Amino acid sequence: MIAKGFSLDELAREAFSNLRGQGRRSLLALLGVVIGSAAIVALMNIAYIAQATTLKSFQQTGVDVLSIQLEAPGGRGIDIPGLKALVADDADALMAAPYAATTSMVAAGSRIQSATVAGITPMMEQVAHLPLEQGRRLEAIDACSRVAVVGNKLASGLSSPGAAIVPGQVIHIGAYGYTVVGVLKAVAYQSLSPIPYDDAVLIPLECARQVMPGDGATGALVRLRTTADSAAAVDRYTAALSTPQAPVRVQDARSMIETMKKQMSLLGGVLIAIGSISLLVGGVGVMNVMLMTVMERRREIGLRAAIGATPNEIRMMFLIEAILLTVAGGLLGDVLGVLLTWVATLFLPFDFGVNWMVLFLGAGVAAGVGLIFGLYPAISASRISPIEALRGD
Amino acid sequence: MCNEWGRANVPIQPSMIEIKDVSKRYGEIFALSEISASIGSGEFVAIVGNSGSGKSTLMNVLGVMDGDFSGSVRMFDVEVSDLSAAAAARLRNERIGFVFQSFHLLPRLAAWENVALPLLHRGVRREERKVRALAMLDRVGLADRVDHRPEQLSGGQRQRVAIARALVGEPRLILADEPTGNLDSRTGAQIMALFRALNRELGVTVVMVTHDREIAAQCDRAIEIRDGRVQQPEVAR
Numbered sequence: 001m002i003a004k005g006f007s008l009d010e011l012a013r014e015a016f017s018n019l020r021g022q023g024r025r026s027l028l029a030l031l032g033v034v035i036g037s038a039a040i041v042a043l044m045n046i047a048y049i050a051q052a053t054t055l056k057s058f059q060q061t062g063v064d065v066l067s068i069q070l071e072a073p074g075g076r077g078i079d080i081p082g083l084k085a086l087v088a089d090d091a092d093a094l095m096a097a098p099y100a101a102t103t104s105m106v107a108a109g110s111r112i113q114s115a116t117v118a119g120i121t122p123m124m125e126q127v128a129h130l131p132l133e134q135g136r137r138l139e140a141i142d143a144c145s146r147v148a149v150v151g152n153k154l155a156s157g158l159s160s161p162g163a164a165i166v167p168g169q170v171i172h173i174g175a176y177g178y179t180v181v182g183v184l185k186a187v188a189y190q191s192l193s194p195i196p197y198d199d200a201v202l203i204p205l206e207c208a209r210q211v212m213p214g215d216g217a218t219g220a221l222v223r224l225r226t227t228a229d230s231a232a233a234v235d236r237y238t239a240a241l242s243t244p245q246a247p248v249r250v251q252d253a254r255s256m257i258e259t260m261k262k263q264m265s266l267l268g269g270v271l272i273a274i275g276s277i278s279l280l281v282g283g284v285g286v287m288n289v290m291l292m293t294v295m296e297r298r299r300e301i302g303l304r305a306a307i308g309a310t311p312n313e314i315r316m317m318f319l320i321e322a323i324l325l326t327v328a329g330g331l332l333g334d335v336l337g338v339l340l341t342w343v344a345t346l347f348l349p350f351d352f353g354v355n356w357m358v359l360f361l362g363a364g365v366a367a368g369v370g371l372i373f374g375l376y377p378a379i380s381a382s383r384i385s386p387i388e389a390l391r392g393d
Numbered sequence: 394m395c396n397e398w399g400r401a402n403v404p405i406q407p408s409m410i411e412i413k414d415v416s417k418r419y420g421e422i423f424a425l426s427e428i429s430a431s432i433g434s435g436e437f438v439a440i441v442g443n444s445g446s447g448k449s450t451l452m453n454v455l456g457v458m459d460g461d462f463s464g465s466v467r468m469f470d471v472e473v474s475d476l477s478a479a480a481a482a483r484l485r486n487e488r489i490g491f492v493f494q495s496f497h498l499l500p501r502l503a504a505w506e507n508v509a510l511p512l513l514h515r516g517v518r519r520e521e522r523k524v525r526a527l528a529m530l531d532r533v534g535l536a537d538r539v540d541h542r543p544e545q546l547s548g549g550q551r552q553r554v555a556i557a558r559a560l561v562g563e564p565r566l567i568l569a570d571e572p573t574g575n576l577d578s579r580t581g582a583q584i585m586a587l588f589r590a591l592n593r594e595l596g597v598t599v600v601m602v603t604h605d606r607e608i609a610a611q612c613d614r615a616i617e618i619r620d621g622r623v624q625q626p627e628v629a630r
Contacts, residue, residue, distance in 0.1 A: 007516050010513060299497060300499055302497075303510075304510070304514065306491050307510060308483065308487070308511055309486075309514045310478065310479040310483065311478050311482070385458075387458050390497060
């Protein structure tokens with residue numbers, strides 16, 4: 001036989017020109033597919049962004065860290081020597097970095113603003129890996145001197161023309177003047193640390209009580225060995241440090257990540273449910289449109305069959321038409337999904353971003369819907385008898 | 394691609410189509426009853442009968458669109474009832490050109506695209522399709538109407554487009570079902586003249602189904618069907 005049949009690109013060309021003839025009706029049927037794939041794209045993209053943000057929020061401290069915090073500030077606080085002894089005896093722990101944090105007014109020249117004041121030990125630098133922009137870190141030798149390291153945002157907030165916050169400047173915390181010895185680089189939000197470094201003044205812990213409401217530490221970071229069982233460590237430290245007067249809460253990075261994942265999967269479940277229902281509705285809509293198209297084009301189908309289109313070719317023609325239709329919906333869904341992601345980032349502590357793989361997935365899922373729901377109309381088209389369809393001359 | 398019309402000057406060969414004892418019934422009614430006939434290559438034959446005579450059923454059998462009958466139909470050395478749906482479609486595409494009473498042009502396609510449709514389903518590239526379609530439109534006298542849509546054409550012009558479509562795949566057989574039925578008598582006569590010219594010049598076999606005995610009289614030979622039977626003897630003209 002000479003014939004090699006209807007080629008795929010020709011089929012696609014035919015399907016495309018047929019779709020253009022359909023116009024508005026196709027668009028309406030697509031609404032479900034658009035919403036469904038948008039929901040899926042938005043979900044996947046938000047999950048992607050959330051994961052990236054989460055990873056970033058543990059970047060500085062790492063995941064092998066415990067965060068110990070007083071349940072309620074004030075009073076005696078966490079017993080620092082006790083904590084140090086505990087860590088020294090713990091084979092799973094490397095070091096402890098106690099801190100005391102409070103909110104206070106900080107002034108420099110005529111500028112004044114509210115900031116977190118945190119008394120830290122040099123250990124904190126080692127646990128939290130804080131990057132310096134200029135000057136130096138707090139050292140053990142600073143002990144009771146009035147020196148401070150200023151967070152990046154706070155430094156620019158307190159700077160005034162001609163009086164930038166640079167090492168050597170003096171700032172006031174309450175009634176005390178502190179000499180700035182260093183300025184930090186901007187630090188991304190850190191899940192485990194209660195100190196917002198960008199908006200904080202770091203001073204030596206030893207004499208911090210001068211500007212603090214209470215004694216002792218309000219919290220501590222403990223670095224564990226990478227092999228440590230962090231869940232067991234949480235229980236151990238909670239038991240050892242909690243007193244009836246000052247209960248503490250201990251968190252580990254791993255369980256915090258778990259909690260975030262759980263929240264994400266709940267959100268994901270809701271979005272997938274919405275997406276699936278929309279896709280189902282959209283798929284039925286597409287099936288409906290395709291069945292109408294097949295009915296309207298009975299004569300054309302009959303004619304094509306008479307002049308030599310095989311049932312398989314006719315089936316493919318309508319299947320490709322359905323898939324093109326839903327892929328168009330999927331692409332619109334991609335756009336809408338990215339838009340939804342952007343809106344979500346306005347309310348969530350995430351930076352906007354797009355995972356390109358997710359966009360392919362959105363269009364791919366839509367194509368799958370076209371394939372599944374286009375199959376029945378396509379098969380019914382291929383079963384139209386040319387004799388019946390061309391009758392009625 | 395081999396040119397089937399290369400055989401144009403070969404004398405008529407017997408039995409390009411060999412119909413033997415073909416019967417078909419719908420319930421209790423026999424649409425076709427033990428029909429036997431043979432049509433040679435290059436003939437110009439009418440199948441004539443009144444409405445309900447079974448001539449349309451016979452047309453469907455000869456068009457390889459209906460394989461559900463008893464008896465035997467051999468066309469182009471192939472037993473038609475043995476063919477799968479896909480093989481029947483391929484046979485129609487390569488060997489048979491169809492012309493219908495109501496033209497059956499696709500309204501959204503230009504004339505040349507309508508003509509090229511059989512080639513599309515044969516897998517011929519677009520450029521070649523266009524060249525061949527234009528040549529065929531020229532052949533039927535519509536060289537200046539190639540980009541017109543069917544609605545912009547008169548009935549006679551539409552039927553010419555349909556004839557060009559039937560011819561574009563270089564078939565060995567043209568099956569025309571009441572091709573002048575929707576045309577006025579003058580246009581009908583022009584269409585008949587066109588069929589006659591194509592038959593003579595290209596050597597393509599033409600089988601025309603009609604209820605109109607005047608039309609049938611213009612063919613070389615008429616096979617008359619009445620109540621699903623061939624009226625014997627065949628009337629030689």
